[in-house]
Amino acid sequence: MNDYYFAHFFKKHTGLSFGKYLAKIRLEKAKRMILTTNKPLTEIAIDCGFCNVKMLYRVFKNAEGCSPSEYRQSKMREQKSNLSNEKLNVKSYNNNRREIQYTQYIAAIDDRAVLNEPYNGSLYGSGIKDINVTENIGQSVKVSFNSDKHGKPFVHYWKKLICAGRAAEGLREQWRNQLREIQRELKFEYIRFHGIFHDEMMVYDEKDGIPFFNWKYVDSLFDFLLEIGLRPIVEFGFMPDSLKSGDKTVCWWKGNVTPPSDYSKWAKLVRELVVHCINRYGRAEVLKWYFEVWNEPNYSDFWAGSREDYFKLYKYTAEAVKSVDPRLKVGGPAIFEGYREDMSWMEDFLAFCENNNLPVDFVSYHYYPTSSAVDENGNTLILYKDENSTYMGLKRLKNVVMRSGFKDAEIIIGEWNSSFSPKDFVHDTMYKAPFVIHNVLKCSGIVDALGWWVFSDIFEEFRLDNRAFSGGFGLVTVHGLKKPAYYGYWFLSKLGTEEIDSGDCYFVTRKDDSIQILMWNYCHYNTKFSAGDRSGLTQYSRYEIFDEKKLYVRLEVTGLKGKYRVREYIMDRTHGSVFDAKICWRRVCRLTGWDIRHILIFTIRLSSE
Template identity: 40%
Template structure:
C-alpha cells in the first residue's frame, strides 16, 4: 500500500500558482468569436488564468499590415478588439509576435490551413517599423503602465522548419530588430525569446544577446513528452511509451539552470503534441496535468498550457464534440477532466508542505491554508507502463482534530464527460438535452471521506484508480 505522510508544523515552500500566469489558444482571429470569448472568461473566473497567448497576430487575416496599392497600410483595429476584450475581463495579452505579414515577407512558405507566413522579412528595418508602431500605438491607447505588464515574445518555434524558413542567425537578427524597436518606445516593455520547441537554442540565444548587449526580459520555450510538432496520424502511444514519466520536470530543471537567472516561461506544453490525441479528453490528461504542474514548482515563472479551448483550427475546424483536441473545454464549452484538474489546483493554497513517501505511479502533495490542508494524489503512468488502482494511506501529524474531511475525484467514473458521450453513441452533433447531460456529468462532487484521529495524527485511506486525481481536503475546527 502506498504510504505518505506530512507534518503541519513543517516549514513550507511557496506555491506560486505559476500555471495560472498564461494559457494558450489557436490564432488571433478566433479571439474575435463570441464563443471563444465566453470560454476564456469562464477559464479566467474558474481557473485563474491571467494572460492568453496565441499565434498569428501579425498575419494578413488580422489586417495588421497589408500592401495596399503598393504602399504599407497599418490597421491595429482587430488587434485592439482582442486586447479590449481581454482587459474587460481582467486578463492581458502574452503577445506572440507572429507570423510575417505578406507585405514584409521574403517568401511564400506558410503553415497551417490559415496560411501563416513563416519566412523572414525581406527588409528587417520595415519589420522594426511595424514593431515600433504597434508598441507605440498600444502605449498611446492603453497607457505605458498597462503595457509594461504585458509580455512580447518574438516568433514561435523558430528552431522548427515548419515555423521558420530562416536560419538561427536570421532569428537572432529578427530578435535584435524587434527588441530594439519595442524598447525604443519604452525601455521597461518586456521582450523575450527564443520561443523554441524542445527547450532548444537557449544558450546560443543568451550568448548572442550578451555579445550584442541586447536586453532579454525572459526566456521562453516549449516542451511536450512527445515530438515537438504532432500530426493527426502520429503513433503518439509509442512516443509516450518510450518517454519518461518525469521528463518535463527534468527538462524544466535543465532550462532553469541554463537560463542564467532570467525568468523562465514555458509558453506551450500538454500531454502530447498531437492535435487529435484521445488522451487529451480522458482522465489520463487530468492526472498528467496535476502531476506535471506540481513537479515544476520553483522552476518556472509561467507554465502556459496549450490550449484552453477546442475552438481551434490549425488543421481544420472540427465538429466532433470529443476529438482529442488540445483544449480544456470542448467546442461546446464542456469541461474535460484536465479542466477539472486545473480547478482543483486553482483552489490550492500557497504553502506547500514536504510529503514523505514514494511510489512507482502514485504521487502526493499537501498544501496548507489557514484552516485546512488539501492532499492531492495522482495515479499516473505512461501508456504501456504498468499501473493499477491503489489504496493510498495518508497521515497528517501535529494536527488538530478535523471538523470534516471530503474528497473530490477525477477518474473514469467521475468528472468524465467523454465516457458519457461514448455511451450516447458518440454523436457528432449534440442536442440541447445531450449537451446539458454532458455538462452535468463533467462536474466534480464533494464526497465525505472517513477519517481517524489519534494523538495529533489525522489518518485517511483512499482508493485511487489508474489515471486519476483525488483531492482530499481536511478542514479543522
C-alpha cells in the same frame, strides 16, 4: 513516327497499350504519394496527371479493389501492426535526419483510420461495464503529517499562462464565452497565441510603398482579454502579406513564415503596435506585458529563414520594442525541444544576444514529452518519453539559461501538452488530469510559467474535426464541455499558498486555517504504445495503452484540535470525465443539445462532507 505506328510499336515491346502503361505509372506514383505525404487526394490526383479525383478513384478501384482513402487506411493499420521494437532503429534515425515535418507528425498521430470501428459495448447499462482495465500490483502509500507543521511558500506558477490558437479566433463570441468561464474559476494571468500580425487581423498594408496600420481587431481582442483579467504575451508573427519575402505558409489559415522583405518596415510595425498599446492602455499597464519574437524558428515549418535570419529578426524587433521604453519586456526564441534533446540552438541564441548586447528579459521555450522516429519502411512513428521527461526537459533548459549571461531572465514555457497533435485521442481521456497535476507540481520552482497549449478545442491549425471528442488540445471541447485536463487545473487551484508535505502522489498545503490534501494516481503509457504502436488506441477504446495500477492510500493527520469538517472531491472515469460519461458512448461523434445537458449533469463535481 505517326500515332498509329507508335501505338502498335509500344504495345509490341511492352505488352501494354500506351494508355494503360501511362495509367499504371500514374497509379504507382499516386500510391507512393498517398503513403508518404499528407496531401489531399484532389491534389494528388492532379500531381499524378489524372484529370480529376473521380478518375483517380476509378483507376484505384479497378486496380486495387478499394478507394484511395481505404488504401491509405489499410496500409497505415498494416504498418502499425507489423512494427516491433526490434525493427525500430531510433538511434540511427536520429543521427541521419534533421526533423519531422509538422504535417508528418499529425498524419502519424491522427487516428482517423479507426473512425468507423464498430462499438461493441453496452451503451445504456449502468456504469461503464465494458471497459477492460489491466491492473498491475497495487501500490500502498502512507500520507502522514502534523497539521501544526510550518511549511514553505508555494507559488501557483501554473496560473501565470494559458494559451490559445491564434488571434483571429479571439474575435468570436463562442471562444470568448469559453475563456470567460475558465477565468471565472481558474484565473490565469497571461495568454499567448499566434497570428497578431496575420492578414486576417488586418493590421498592416502598404500603398505606394508607404505602410498603413489598422488596430481595430487588435483593440477588440486586447480590450476583451484585459476585461476578464488576462494580459497578453504578444507573439510577433506571422508575416503580413505586404512584408513577406516568400510564399511559404503554415496551418490551415496560411500564416506566412518567411522573413520580412524589409527589416526596417518590420521594426516600424512592431514599434507602432507597442506605441499604440501604450497610448490606449497606459504605460504602467503595458510594462507588465511580454513581447515575444516569432514562434519556433528552429522548425522549418514555422520559419523559412536560417538561424542567422532569425537572429537578425530578433535584433530588429528587440531594438524596436526597447526604443519605445527600455523597461518593456522582450524575449524569445520560442523554440521547441525536438527528439534530439539538443540545446545548441538555445545556447547559440543566448550567446548571440550576449555578444551583441541585445536584451533577453525572458527566455521562451516549448516542451512536449514526445519524440519522433521512422521505421525501416519509412513510416513516421510518434514515441512517448517517460513520466519524468517534462521535468528533465525543463531542467536542461534551466541549466542552459543559468550558464548564460541571462541567468536572471524569466523562463516561460509558452507551449506544453502531452503531445503536439490536435488529433490525439489521449487528450480527451481521464489520463490528462493526473498528467497535469503530476507535472505541474514536479516542475515547481524550475520555470516561471508553464503554459498549457491550448484552452479550447476551437483550434484551427488544421481543419476542425466534426467529432465531439476528436482528441483536441483543449481544456474544454468545442461545445464547452470541461475535459479531465481542465479539472487537473481546477484541483491545483484549490491548493493553498504554504506547502506542508509532498510525495510522488500527494501534495499537502495550508491556506489560512484550512488544510488541502491533493492525491492522484498517475499511470503512464505502456511500453508498446510508448514505442510507437498506436493500434491499442481507438475512438472507443482509449485506455488499453496505459500501465494502469491501483493506489492504496493511508492518511494520517495529527495535531488537529476541536471540531473540523472534511470535504472530499473525487475525479475518475465514473466521476467527472466527459468522455467516459455513458451518454458519450452513444454520441461519440456528434452531440445534440440534449446530450450536452445530460453530460453536464453527469460531470458535476461530487463532494461529501
